[in-house]
Amino acid sequence: MHSLLFYLFSFLAVAGGILLVAFRNPVSSALSMVLSFVGLAGLFIGLNAYFVGIVQILVYAGAIMVLFIFIIMLLDLNSEEKVKFRSSTVVLGIVIPLCLIFQILGVIQSQDTKKFQPITEETLTAAAESFPEDSAIHKSLAHEKTPQLPDTNLIGRHIFTHYNFPLQVMGALLLVATIGVVVLSKRTAKTRPTNS
Amino acid sequence: MASLNEFLFVSGLLFAVGLAGVIVRRNIIVIFMSLELMLAAASLTLVAFSRYHVTDNGLPDYNGQVFVFFIITVAAAEVAVGLAIIVALYRARQTINVEDLNSMRG
Numbered sequence: 001m002h003s004l005l006f007y008l009f010s011f012l013a014v015a016g017g018i019l020l021v022a023f024r025n026p027v028s029s030a031l032s033m034v035l036s037f038v039g040l041a042g043l044f045i046g047l048n049a050y051f052v053g054i055v056q057i058l059v060y061a062g063a064i065m066v067l068f069i070f071i072i073m074l075l076d077l078n079s080e081e082k083v084k085f086r087s088s089t090v091v092l093g094i095v096i097p098l099c100l101i102f103q104i105l106g107v108i109q110s111q112d113t114k115k116f117q118p119i120t121e122e123t124l125t126a127a128a129e130s131f132p133e134d135s136a137i138h139k140s141l142a143h144e145k146t147p148q149l150p151d152t153n154l155i156g157r158h159i160f161t162h163y164n165f166p167l168q169v170m171g172a173l174l175l176v177a178t179i180g181v182v183v184l185s186k187r188t189a190k191t192r193p194t195n196s
Numbered sequence: 197m198a199s200l201n202e203f204l205f206v207s208g209l210l211f212a213v214g215l216a217g218v219i220v221r222r223n224i225i226v227i228f229m230s231l232e233l234m235l236a237a238a239s240l241t242l243v244a245f246s247r248y249h250v251t252d253n254g255l256p257d258y259n260g261q262v263f264v265f266f267i268i269t270v271a272a273a274e275v276a277v278g279l280a281i282i283v284a285l286y287r288a289r290q291t292i293n294v295e296d297l298n299s300m301r302g
């Protein structure tokens with residue numbers, strides 16, 4: 001990844017995060033969250049993690065942002081926050097993250113940098129040896145003209161071989177979350193007439 | 197080319213910004229968004245480690261990216277449940293300001 005693109009995308013991500021915290025209006029906060037996640041997805045793609053980058057855009061910038069905007073509209077919160085921030089919480093909110101950043105800087109400085117190894121066509125064709133001859137991964141790694149990194153295939157191979165049980169658990173988790181959301185919204189619908 | 201430490205620093209910066217949002221903001225939806233930002237910062241760390249740890253065959257270590265995939269799945273489920281809870285809370289109390297939500301009575 002080119003350094004200039006790295007700085008551009010990390011600036012986008014951090015600026016989006018700061019705007020998320022700074023905006024008074026929740027809708028503006030949600031949109032700056034999208035800005036931050038687009039920057040993060042750029043960083044992921046720069047790290048040769050194409051699948052994760054695209055999923056980040058689809059899930060975070062697409063689905064989750066729409067869900068947030070939808071709830072903000074549903075609750076009719078587009079009015080500005082009237083309460084002013086308490087100075088004690090603002091001071092705490094600056095001091096604690098600064099402590100965290102300084103600790104991270106301290107750890108990073110005591111650490112020797114790992115060298116970045118670029119993925120070239122030679123490494124791709126060499127890596128093809130470790131996969132079966134007739135697999136899709138081998139085919140795209142050892143392509144004569146344009147060897148490519150079959151990112152999605154490699155992640156899928158890892159998930160379905162080493163992480164098969166966690167994948168099943170994840171499916172159960174999604175099912176439970178769906179049922180939980182339905183139960184939560186149903187119960188409030190039932191109790192609402194008695195409240196008012 | 198950016199080094200691993202630069203990626204880790206950007207990730208730490210994002211995490212710190214999210215933490216500041218959780219501490220400073222009073223609107224529960226914005227707090228929730230800051231939590232999402234902290235999760236995403238953690239996944240940047242995982243992807244950076246995955247890319248810089250090259251395995252024997254010369255490709256990135258995909259264990260980290262599988263972990264990020266699971267994190268994104270759990271985050272999506274968490275957002276759905278969390279927003280449902282916020283809607284239920286708003287119907288019960290007519291507020292989403294965390295300072296007004298100071299009792300657990302239903």
